[in-house]
Structures are given as C-alpha cells and as structure tokens.
Amino acid sequence: MPEPVSFAPSPVADVVRATAARFAAAGIPDPQVDAELLVAHVLSTSRGGVQAAAVRGDRLSADAAAALAPLVDRRCAREPLQHLTGLAPFRSLELAVGPGVFVPRPETEMVAQLAIDALRAAASASPIAVDLGTGSGAIALALATEVPHARVFAAENSVDAFIWTKENVARIGATNLTLAFIDLADAFPELDGTVSVVASNPPYVPDDAIPRDPEVRLFDPPAALYGGPDGLDAVRVLSRVGLRLAHPGGTIVIEHGEWQGAAIREILTADGWRSAATHPDLTTRDRATTAVRP
Structure with missing residues (x-):
C-alpha cells in the first residue's frame, strides 16, 4: 500500500488522484468513485461538485486536508464509506448509518420497488405494509414516502440498529410510519389479517459462509447477516408471520441470496402461499421472492 500523502495545499484533482491510487492499492472495488465521494464529504459538496472543482483547478484547504487524511486511512482499512460519511443513499432517501446497523445496498432498492408496486396495487384506500427486521429503516421509509x-x-429487535432506525424516521419525518422494538415472530398481532404487503431483508447468509468483502465481514452486524445453517431460518419465520399478518391476496416480498430462490419458493409454497416467484436484480442475479396469500 502506498505511503500516506499530504493533501494540502494540493489541487483537488491531485488529491482525488492520490486518494484513488491508495484505494486501488487497498483493493477497493471502485477507487475513483470512493475518492470523489470522500473528498465531497469533507468539502460538504456533491461528487459532481468535486469533479467541477477539479476542472476549475481548486485547491484543498488545510482544514479539509486535515479532515480527509484519517478518513482515507480508515477507508484503506476497508471501513465502509457510509460509516465515514455517516450517510447511505437509498432510492430518493439519505439514511443515517454507522456501527451496529446493516448498510443498505443498491440491490435492495429493487426489493423495495416490488413492495411499493404491490402496495400501490392494493385495493384499500389506506393499505397497510409491514417491514420486518427494518434495520436502518430503508424499505419501510421507502414505502412510507413513496406510497403516502x-x-x-x-x-x-436489535438495540444498536433500532437507534439508527429511530434517527432515520425522525430525520425523514414519515408520519405514516409506526416503529416498534419487537421480535419478528411477535410483530404486530393487532394487524393480523389486515396487511397488504409484508416485506423483509432478513439475515440470509449461511452460518459457515464467510462474506468475501471486508466491509461486510468486518463491519456489518452478524445478526443482520447470518441466518442459520442454510441461511433460511429467518425466512421460515417470515413465512409463518406473513401468513398471520396478510389478508387474502396480500403479498410477501423477501430479499435473499442469488442461489436461494428455489428453496424459498419451496418454503412459501409448503406453508400455503401461492404464486411464488423469484425476481432478478439489475445485475441479473436472483434477489427477491414474492408470493400471494390465498
């Protein structure tokens, strides 16, 4: 790995170039993107703003350089970029994230879209959706803001994650969202038989499968990752809880790993769900399975 460099009073273009080189040496998948986003963070601007500053020949201030240097070191140690900036984009939202909560991924945006589409198609004038194991609140807040x-x-049910969920609900101000600290299996008995959409991004990594990316392996909370010997323990609970919550014709939407679609369809069908179907994400990998309550 290259030796740390002094960033001030260097031109922004040189700072981005040097930072990207360090990130590439550290094995970060998108070094240029991460470099621009981290410089944007210390400059309180956007990635586009950094690109414009580089073209103009702007120079990094001493204060910005001092703030950037330790963040670059932490990113080289593979701490997630979102932990360094404190924010994770999700659809139209910016969510506060940090240690103790699963960082929402771009692939989950299509899972949210499946839930949003089903919720918009519900016959009720005020349909109900439930997000089980909401983490940062990503899916729930997307539903609440896009289907007002x-x-x-x-x-x-994680204390650490719940702190972040509460912050995001307060930040975004979705008055149609109700948050509860409760185990998945016991969630919302008062809603039994009334829910149009049950959605979840549960832990689904098999216990003996070690995630390849250090950002996941070292920094995401284990409770949000590991789902038992086959990764499907939480899915089995979700299927039963979903049947309790959903009304006839209600939809369940479950995120999962790319090889788990067939097994999840079998679980849902055996429990009595109908029309189980698996959907690919934008990379063509299977990402979510849906089914309908009879």
Missing part, C-alpha cells in the same frame, strides 16, 4: 396514502409498520 399507506400506513407502514416497521419492526426491529
């Missing part, structure tokens, strides 16, 4: 006539309920 719906009522959304979100459940989380």
Whole structure:
C-alpha cells in the first residue's frame, strides 16, 4: 500500500488522484468513485461538485486536508464509506448509518420497488405494509414516502440498529410510519389479517459462509447477516408471520441470496402461499421472492 500523502495545499484533482491510487492499492472495488465521494464529504459538496472543482483547478484547504487524511486511512482499512460519511443513499432517501446497523445496498432498492408496486396495487384506500427486521429503516421509509396514502409498520429487535432506525424516521419525518422494538415472530398481532404487503431483508447468509468483502465481514452486524445453517431460518419465520399478518391476496416480498430462490419458493409454497416467484436484480442475479396469500 502506498505511503500516506499530504493533501494540502494540493489541487483537488491531485488529491482525488492520490486518494484513488491508495484505494486501488487497498483493493477497493471502485477507487475513483470512493475518492470523489470522500473528498465531497469533507468539502460538504456533491461528487459532481468535486469533479467541477477539479476542472476549475481548486485547491484543498488545510482544514479539509486535515479532515480527509484519517478518513482515507480508515477507508484503506476497508471501513465502509457510509460509516465515514455517516450517510447511505437509498432510492430518493439519505439514511443515517454507522456501527451496529446493516448498510443498505443498491440491490435492495429493487426489493423495495416490488413492495411499493404491490402496495400501490392494493385495493384499500389506506393499505397497510409491514417491514420486518427494518434495520436502518430503508424499505419501510421507502414505502412510507413513496406510497403516502399507506400506513407502514416497521419492526426491529436489535438495540444498536433500532437507534439508527429511530434517527432515520425522525430525520425523514414519515408520519405514516409506526416503529416498534419487537421480535419478528411477535410483530404486530393487532394487524393480523389486515396487511397488504409484508416485506423483509432478513439475515440470509449461511452460518459457515464467510462474506468475501471486508466491509461486510468486518463491519456489518452478524445478526443482520447470518441466518442459520442454510441461511433460511429467518425466512421460515417470515413465512409463518406473513401468513398471520396478510389478508387474502396480500403479498410477501423477501430479499435473499442469488442461489436461494428455489428453496424459498419451496418454503412459501409448503406453508400455503401461492404464486411464488423469484425476481432478478439489475445485475441479473436472483434477489427477491414474492408470493400471494390465498
């Protein structure tokens, strides 16, 4: 790995170039993107703003350089970029994240879209959606903000994650969202038989499968990753809880790993769900399975 460099009073273009080189040497997949985003963070601007500053020949101030240097070191140690900036983009939202909560991924945006589409198609004038194991609140807040006539309920049982969920609900101000600290299996008995959409991004990594990316392996909370010997323990619970919550015709939407679609369809079908179908994400990898309550 290259030796740390002094960033001030260097031109922004040189700082981005040097930072990207260090990130590439550290094995970071998108070094240029991460370099631009981290410089944007210390300059309180956007990635486009950094690119414009580089073209103009702007120079980094001493204060910005002092703030950037330790962040670059931490990113080289593979601490997630979102932990360094404190924010993770998700659809139209910016979510506060940090240690103790799963960082929402771009692939989950299509899972949210499946849930949003089903919620918009619900016959009720005020349909109900439930997000089980909401983590940062990503899926629940997407549902609440993009389907404002719906009522959304979100459940989380990790104390560390719940702190972040509460912050995001307060930041975004979705008044149609109700948050509860409760175990997935016990969630919202008062809603039994009334829910149009049950959604979840549960832990689904098999216990003996070690994630390849250090950002995941070292920094995401294990409770949000590992789902038992085959990774499907939480899915089995979700299927039963979903049947309790959903009304006839209600939809369940479950995120999962790319090889788990067939097994999840089998679980849902055996429990009595109908029309189980698996959907690919934008990379063509299977990412979510849906089914309908009879």
